[in-house]
Amino acid sequence: MKTKKNPMKCPKCRPIIKARSLPRIAALTLLSVFAMSLCGCTFFDASLEGMLSPPKLTKAQTEIYNALTLSIGEQSELIYPKSGEYRSPFVLFDMDDEITEEAIVFYREKSPNAGAVSGLRMNLLDRKGGHWVSVSDCSLPGTDIENVSFYNFGEGINVIVCSSFPGQSENALSVLNYSVGRLRELYRSNYGFMDIYDINDDGYDELFLVSYDPAMESNVASLVGQSRGDRGEESRFGLLSSASLPEDVVFVQRLTRQRLGEGRFLLFLDHSKGENSYGTQVLSCFSDALFLLDFGEAMARRSNSNIPMLYSTDIDGDGVVEVPVTYPMLGYEGLTVPEQMFRVDWLVVNNDSIFSVASKYSTYVSIGYEYIFYIPVRWQGFVTVQKMENNTVNFVLYDNNSFADIMLSVRVSETPPEEEGWEHYGDGDSKVYIKSPKGDFPMAFTADELKSSLYIVPKKG
Ligand SMILES: [Ca+2]
Ligand SMILES: [Ca+2]
Numbered sequence: 254m255k256t257k258k259n260p261m262k263c264p265k266c267r268p269i270i271k272a273r274s275l276p277r278i279a280a281l282t283l284l285s286v287f288a289m290s291l292c293g294c295t296f297f298d299a300s301l302e303g304m305l306s307p308p309k310l311t312k313a314q315t316e317i318y319n320a321l322t323l324s325i326g327e328q329s330e331l332i333y334p335k336s337g338e339y340r341s342p343f344v345l346f347d348m349d350d351e352i353t354e355e356a357i358v359f360y361r362e363k364s365p366n367a368g369a370v371s372g373l374r375m376n377l378l379d380r381k382g383g384h385w386v387s388v389s390d391c392s393l394p395g396t397d398i399e400n401v402s403f404y405n406f407g408e409g410i411n412v413i414v415c416s417s418f419p420g421q422s423e424n425a426l427s428v429l430n431y432s433v434g435r436l437r438e439l440y441r442s443n444y445g446f447m448d449i450y451d452i453n454d455d456g457y458d459e460l461f462l463v464s465y466d467p468a469m470e471s472n473v474a475s476l477v478g479q480s481r482g483d484r485g486e487e488s489r490f491g492l493l494s495s496a497s498l499p500e501d502v503v504f505v506q507r508l509t510r511q512r513l514g515e516g517r518f519l520l521f522l523d524h525s526k527g528e529n530s531y532g533t534q535v536l537s538c539f540s541d542a543l544f545l546l547d548f549g550e551a552m553a554r555r556s557n558s559n560i561p562m563l564y565s566t567d568i569d570g571d572g573v574v575e576v577p578v579t580y581p582m583l584g585y586e587g588l589t590v591p592e593q594m595f596r597v598d599w600l601v602v603n604n605d606s607i608f609s610v611a612s613k614y615s616t617y618v619s620i621g622y623e624y625i626f627y628i629p630v631r632w633q634g635f636v637t638v639q640k641m642e643n644n645t646v647n648f649v650l651y652d653n654n655s656f657a658d659i660m661l662s663v664r665v666s667e668t669p670p671e672e673e674g675w676e677h678y679g680d681g682d683s684k685v686y687i688k689s690p691k692g693d694f695p696m697a698f699t700a701d702e703l704k705s706s707l708y709i710v711p712k713k714g
């Protein structure tokens with residue numbers, strides 16, 4: 254049966270434990286040897302024969318190479334991980350209780366066995382009696398290595414190998430460990446989204462995966478890690494819990510976590526639903542158990558060229574995540590989505606009952622995310638925005654279905670505007686200028702109100 258394509262992208266693994274691959278200079282030199290000898294081919298096609306060409310390999314590299322060819326023969330292609338910290342087909346890392354490093358080598362068989370569909374394999378070499386010896390060899394899913402990383406999930410070091418299939422949006426991952434001389438695969442799964450961090454606060458990382466389930470015809474969120482081994486069960490690495498996601502979760506963008514208490518978290522999963530349409534799913538995670546809090550369409554947002562991409566985030570730094578939802582501004586309700594200006598409301602999950610949400614702020618967010626304008630309560634329902642030239646927005650009174658008096662103008666500009674009346678707003682890095690109307694309006698801002706309404710988003714980095 255053909256698997257439905259799931260257009261999710263592969264996130265980058267975030268290795269937390271430093272290891273070292275073979276020295277970069279050696280690796281690069283090998284690459285250039287391959288590139289030259291295989292005119293027109295990429296170095297990914299390099300074969301083992303090239304490894305013995307000058308320049309000289311270090312003693313350790315030569316030994317690893319010799320032990321490897323002794324085990325797998327010379328007719329295999331070395332596979333270079335495409336991204337991440339380890340870009341060499343040879344990765345050195347201490348994976349077990351014995352203090353010296355082991356070597357992992359990725360390669361592809363030229364004539365795969367019937368059982369191994371892609372022929373993508375991994376060989377583990379260890380030192381025995383002062384010499385490198387191949388001790389284990391296993392098949393890997395996929396046809397190319399995307400990323401290699403090392404984590405301690407609670408029971409020693411595991412290596413995570415992420416691999417990809419040609420023409421498929423989902424990747425595969427394989428979690429392996431090496432102990433008492435044995436390489437074991439602990440877990441294998443396809444995934445469209447992955448994040449790795451300590452989701453339940455027990456001091457060890459977990460894998461958070463979203464993968465497409467063809468039988469359910471929807472995506473499923475899974476928490477994978479080391480079980481606690483309470484209730485007399487043996488601690489083991491594997492699936493801790495999972496939750497089906499609504500059908501309109503097409504592409505997961507990011508995961509944000511909010512702490513509720515000891516071992517109790519909310520997970521906010523921002524996702525696209527298709528063109529210009531986005532949303533957030535909220536999962537509770539209590540003691541490793543995932544549960545979908547289904548807020549239906551309450552957390553929906555649109556996008557167009559008038560609004561930046563918005564994500565769930567703790568915008569006011571109080572530890573509670575705010576979820577952006579959009580509504581057409583006053584006067585834009587009847588227009589098409591590309592023409593609309595949006596109000597952005599920020600929702601929070603209620604603290605006393607996590608099955609309900611409340612709107613915390615009503616805002617306008619500038620197109621380049623330079624500022625957030627918190628619409629004062631007394632303006633709500635009366636004032637809308639008008640997009641003008643020169644990155645300027647007017648906040649105007651909306652009266653009798655038409656734009657009336659300008660309450661405030663805000664401009665984003667690299668240089669001070671030449672026209673009269675503009676004042677720089679915010680700190681030295683701010684590119685925001687404001688202009689207040691002359692005269693006394695009942696709706697006009699006081700200086701204090703302005704200060705609490707117009708927030709300059711700090712530059713990242
Ligand atoms: Ca070791
Ligand atoms: Ca954990």
Ligand SMILES: [Ca+2]
Pocket residue numbers: 566567568569570571572573574575
């Ligand atoms: Ca907050």
